[in-house]
Amino acid sequence: MNDHIPQPDLRTEFESARPRWLRGWVSILLTAWLLMVAGDWVARLRLFRWQDQWLPTGRPATSVGTGAAAARSQLIPAQTGAGLTQMLPGSSLAARYAEFHPEIVLPFDAWGYVNSSAMATGMCSVLMVGDSFMVSLGTQTVAQVVADIGHIGVYNHARRGSGPFLELRRFLAADRFDPPPRVVVWNLTARELGAPLFQRQAVQAWFDRTLAVDAQPSAAASRILWDHLAPAVLRNAWPNTSLTAYAARQAWRHIEWQVFREWPSDVLGADDPQFGPMLFYGENLRVLPLLTPEADAPPIVQTVASVAEGLRDRGITLVVLLVPEKEQIHARALPLEQQQALARGPELLAAITAGLTSNGIPTVNLLPVFEAATARGQRLYWRDDTHWNDAGIRLAAEELWREVEPLVK
Amino acid sequence: MLFNSYEFIFLLLPAVLAGYYLLLPRRWRHGWLALASYVFYGWWDYRFCGLLLLTTTIDYIAGGRIAAARAPASKKRWLTVAVSADLAILGFFKYYDLGAETVNALTQWLGAASGGVPLLHLVLPVGISFYTFQAMSYTIDIYRGQARPARSFIDFACYVSLFPQLVAGPIVRYRELDNQLRQRSHTWAKAGAGITLFVLGLSKKVLLADAVAPMADWGFSQAVLGWAGAWSSLLAYTVQIYFDFSGYSDMAVGLGLLLGFQFPQNFNSPYKSLSITDFWRRWHISLSSWLRDYLYVPLGGNRKGPVRTYINLFLTMLLGGLWHGASWTFVLWGAYHGTLLALERMGGKRGFVWRFPAPVQRVFTFVLVMVGWVLFRSPTLAGVVRMAKGLVGVNGWGATYPLSGTGALNWTALIICLGMVFAARNTWEIRWRPSIWLATVLLALFVLCVATFLVNTSSPFLYFQF
Numbered sequence: 001m002n003d004h005i006p007q008p009d010l011r012t013e014f015e016s017a018r019p020r021w022l023r024g025w026v027s028i029l030l031t032a033w034l035l036m037v038a039g040d041w042v043a044r045l046r047l048f049r050w051q052d053q054w055l056p057t058g059r060p061a062t063s064v065g066t067g068a069a070a071a072r073s074q075l076i077p078a079q080t081g082a083g084l085t086q087m088l089p090g091s092s093l094a095a096r097y098a099e100f101h102p103e104i105v106l107p108f109d110a111w112g113y114v115n116s117s118a119m120a121t122g123m124c125s126v127l128m129v130g131d132s133f134m135v136s137l138g139t140q141t142v143a144q145v146v147a148d149i150g151h152i153g154v155y156n157h158a159r160r161g162s163g164p165f166l167e168l169r170r171f172l173a174a175d176r177f178d179p180p181p182r183v184v185v186w187n188l189t190a191r192e193l194g195a196p197l198f199q200r201q202a203v204q205a206w207f208d209r210t211l212a213v214d215a216q217p218s219a220a221a222s223r224i225l226w227d228h229l230a231p232a233v234l235r236n237a238w239p240n241t242s243l244t245a246y247a248a249r250q251a252w253r254h255i256e257w258q259v260f261r262e263w264p265s266d267v268l269g270a271d272d273p274q275f276g277p278m279l280f281y282g283e284n285l286r287v288l289p290l291l292t293p294e295a296d297a298p299p300i301v302q303t304v305a306s307v308a309e310g311l312r313d314r315g316i317t318l319v320v321l322l323v324p325e326k327e328q329i330h331a332r333a334l335p336l337e338q339q340q341a342l343a344r345g346p347e348l349l350a351a352i353t354a355g356l357t358s359n360g361i362p363t364v365n366l367l368p369v370f371e372a373a374t375a376r377g378q379r380l381y382w383r384d385d386t387h388w389n390d391a392g393i394r395l396a397a398e399e400l401w402r403e404v405e406p407l408v409k
Numbered sequence: 410m411l412f413n414s415y416e417f418i419f420l421l422l423p424a425v426l427a428g429y430y431l432l433l434p435r436r437w438r439h440g441w442l443a444l445a446s447y448v449f450y451g452w453w454d455y456r457f458c459g460l461l462l463l464t465t466t467i468d469y470i471a472g473g474r475i476a477a478a479r480a481p482a483s484k485k486r487w488l489t490v491a492v493s494a495d496l497a498i499l500g501f502f503k504y505y506d507l508g509a510e511t512v513n514a515l516t517q518w519l520g521a522a523s524g525g526v527p528l529l530h531l532v533l534p535v536g537i538s539f540y541t542f543q544a545m546s547y548t549i550d551i552y553r554g555q556a557r558p559a560r561s562f563i564d565f566a567c568y569v570s571l572f573p574q575l576v577a578g579p580i581v582r583y584r585e586l587d588n589q590l591r592q593r594s595h596t597w598a599k600a601g602a603g604i605t606l607f608v609l610g611l612s613k614k615v616l617l618a619d620a621v622a623p624m625a626d627w628g629f630s631q632a633v634l635g636w637a638g639a640w641s642s643l644l645a646y647t648v649q650i651y652f653d654f655s656g657y658s659d660m661a662v663g664l665g666l667l668l669g670f671q672f673p674q675n676f677n678s679p680y681k682s683l684s685i686t687d688f689w690r691r692w693h694i695s696l697s698s699w700l701r702d703y704l705y706v707p708l709g710g711n712r713k714g715p716v717r718t719y720i721n722l723f724l725t726m727l728l729g730g731l732w733h734g735a736s737w738t739f740v741l742w743g744a745y746h747g748t749l750l751a752l753e754r755m756g757g758k759r760g761f762v763w764r765f766p767a768p769v770q771r772v773f774t775f776v777l778v779m780v781g782w783v784l785f786r787s788p789t790l791a792g793v794v795r796m797a798k799g800l801v802g803v804n805g806w807g808a809t810y811p812l813s814g815t816g817a818l819n820w821t822a823l824i825i826c827l828g829m830v831f832a833a834r835n836t837w838e839i840r841w842r843p844s845i846w847l848a849t850v851l852l853a854l855f856v857l858c859v860a861t862f863l864v865n866t867s868s869p870f871l872y873f874q875f
Binding site: 013014015017019021022023025026028029030032033034036037040041231234235238239242244245247248249251252256260261262 | 414415416418419420423451452453596597598599600601602604605814815817840841842843848851852855856859860861863864866
């Protein structure tokens, strides 16, 4: 009854091999593959801490133990070069753009956030949520500078790579601040202000659910963030937290440069007429031109307004801090075509600011302030990184404090 | 889920093999494979799992009823119900919008008021054409007395959803797997051959097909295309589709061997064909033999005289073209091949091309197949015209895909592909021996493939957690 199925010749060859040899041959190949798989997963969990994105919130990270005694600090030694030079192949190319970064000591509290151990959650009047801009390569964070200027308690609830939403949602779900802060500052960087991002993650519904769950804090504290385990999210998250992928990208950058003399597609080097050599991030150059005030501002304003309302019900005022990207502030260093592509960025930030302000949400748009300071000759970003330097952090903190001061004093 | 994806290589496949060989008792193996296959399938969109389950249930019940029925009329009734239901699901999800668009265009052309049939913009369930044909073969074969009903629903669900060949074939008929589902061996020889075929298939897909894809994409997206650009990008697409599809089939067969199954060969050096008839014996063999047995032969095959034979060949290929996608370009592609097959049948051994030496016949057939791919690859009829103008030189010599920088890699891949197509034996013909040399080559190829698809799917490190 069964049809004849053609046999690949190679199977015949395998069948005629000595059994012990064949068993060893197959076992070696399978073991090599499984070691690669296991190594990648170990790196993901230990190095990239991918699980932090979805594990239950509201309790200290296991790596820092529990309680104030478990707080630790991390020493980042003085170095020449930063994030963008590390993406460049070859030290000679990187040397042109690298600059010196002094030693930094980052104090981590028991929950793994950059705060001194003396910062008790009950005594902060301002809490800042955000991602790498709030924990960047300056000698101080924005939160620390605001605390120094205002002589108030500022809790830094930001983590590197958390994106625009995660830390705000963690704060909402954890409910560990008693009394709650009077002001929450939400850091949104320009590249994140795209309607597709807000719509894809169905952010508003996401926050609404979190706010609703937070009515029962005990349930919220043990809740896994299932959204981060959806296939669509994992499809991006897994390759992006893979050591194999990282190694492969680095290798490809070297091949591109050494063999084809092509720059890596995700970094661009250019000379700013005023400040000299600078590196720019290819992903920002790709994403920023896609954003328009007409399409992107309305859904963002709507979502942020909804979150602000939820916070207002808890007696918290939301302040939005809009952070421009380096590519926008130093656009004139870029080729004309890219300058034109970035031309509408200021309009988008202005439209979001106007929309939020009309909804009664205090908003700090740093773009015009940064542009003016840069025109005066002040460099606010590192040459070799996407983030701001000490001068940028200082200026951002001063502008932010101007908006926050009347709310806390 | 794709074979060349992080989630498959680094999660699903190790989990499936661990469960299959180490963790679960033998009697749970088919259930485990069915579950893994539904995860594999639902990774795109979990809602489509319901559709897969529906088709599985319909054909399982119908197959059982056909086998149990004594009266021929009853058998026929159940067959009609099952085949109609299968085709209705396939037709609705795959062809509804094409039908609606066509009706609307026709009514508009005839001067009727606009509006007409509403478009539903349905998302096409991945692999629906493949698993529908597989499920249909079950009921039809039972009706014909060529297969036994499945032992259990789990066995049948495992057959229909079996992840190695679920979304892109080869189309495995139930009667080909019936005995294997009841009893099959798991040997080191099968595992060794399976690993070899999987890695070679992955390499064909990732290192060759994906490397020439930008050249093809470039050509088919140009508004105005010169002669050189048109032919080079068409050549790139010609080898891309072969290495992509045959690579996938090799991976499927390799994965099947790792799980103890033996799937049929799906490609046999099709571009070495001496005629279009020969081509269809070597290209997507599981589909062409399915169409032959379930469409061409029931239509009458070559039993009703030469004219009916030509008509049957044409109709079979026309529907075969439509099977590939819901677009009139696919129908035209089917009609093109149907016409060529009928013409060859008319000419017989005394046909014009047969008088020339084999290399000439081979080149002639290759060019005919290439021209057919214009219809297959162009998304619209306007695209077909655009490419055709380039091919006949209406726009002059024109530019080609860039040769400088990393573009040189794409050109190199194209040359390697052509060399392999014409001068090398295919993966099923080469007598691979389990040597240290082969193990080293396979490991190197595997690492290179994984690195390549990860570079293309991961974002820059800077925002890794975003």
